Amino acid sequence: MKKETKINTTNETTALLDEETIETEQMAEFPVELVMPENPFETFITEELKASHETETDLFARHEGIPAHNQEILQKARITQIGSGGLGSYISLGLIKSGTGLMTLIDGDTVERHNLSRQFFYKEDLGKPKGIRLAKNLIHHAAGGATITGIGLRFEEAIEKVPLPAEIFVIGVDNNACRLKAVQEARRRRIPAVFTMLSGDGMRCQVFLQGASPLDPCLWCALPNLNPEKILPCASAIISSCFLASAFTIFFVHRALMGWGKIEPFNWREADLSGMTPDHKGTIRKRETCSVCGDL
Numbered sequence: 001m002k003k004e005t006k007i008n009t010t011n012e013t014t015a016l017l018d019e020e021t022i023e024t025e026q027m028a029e030f031p032v033e034l035v036m037p038e039n040p041f042e043t044f045i046t047e048e049l050k051a052s053h054e055t056e057t058d059l060f061a062r063h064e065g066i067p068a069h070n071q072e073i074l075q076k077a078r079i080t081q082i083g084s085g086g087l088g089s090y091i092s093l094g095l096i097k098s099g100t101g102l103m104t105l106i107d108g109d110t111v112e113r114h115n116l117s118r119q120f121f122y123k124e125d126l127g128k129p130k131g132i133r134l135a136k137n138l139i140h141h142a143a144g145g146a147t148i149t150g151i152g153l154r155f156e157e158a159i160e161k162v163p164l165p166a167e168i169f170v171i172g173v174d175n176n177a178c179r180l181k182a183v184q185e186a187r188r189r190r191i192p193a194v195f196t197m198l199s200g201d202g203m204r205c206q207v208f209l210q211g212a213s214p215l216d217p218c219l220w221c222a223l224p225n226l227n228p229e230k231i232l233p234c235a236s237a238i239i240s241s242c243f244l245a246s247a248f249t250i251f252f253v254h255r256a257l258m259g260w261g262k263i264e265p266f267n268w269r270e271a272d273l274s275g276m277t278p279d280h281k282g283t284i285r286k287r288e289t290c291s292v293c294g295d296l
């Protein structure tokens, strides 16, 4: 059973006041199993904010002139994002702000106090599923109107239990097993996928656009040394690197959906906040010896 919540964007305060208030201190050692909802899906819907007068400037007027931009495509495409943490918070915010109409957010983690230093959550979200709470927080930013579904499950569980319609996957997670599953699932569906990653010191980001075709390179063509078995240590992250990575990711999502126009296509972007390593833009080619592509 899917629970649907219609939120009036002009009544945000009331919506928040209706929430159960949870003290940060009380949640510190609260067992995750006890705060998982019985139903891990929730959908939030809001209508387009209409102009008050016909002469008012269009909501997306400043997008006119952006190469290859097509607002209608963005409004109709279903974007499914895996990960609702530091990267997913601002990727999804940018996508929703820019006019994405249909979005699904998947994350099996719950909001913890230390997440609030960079992720798009409030005190009221503590202890609750990230996927669902990010969907709830984002709906107030969907001036173009949107339907956002939050799923409080790990991606590997979600694809077993939910149909998950998607024109594109966006992946902002910190474990290679989930990335591998997303590579395989995107290939099986013949849809593009955008992967975004931060370096261990949180200074450098890498973003890769995996094309929809089996002839396109996969993430393991780009990064053959990623070990799907390895559990990654807790890496550093700060909001500035999350913003940097999110900008490149949103650009790739827009290009994958709308095309490139006069821009020369590429599939790899790498940049360093500190400037200690060179920024890089390029096109990764398919590796004939790639073990992951070979299995698909």
Ligand SMILES: [Zn+2]
Residues within 6 Å of the ligand: 217, 218, 219, 220, 221, 222, 287, 290, 291, 292, 293, 294
């Ligand atoms: Zn490959």
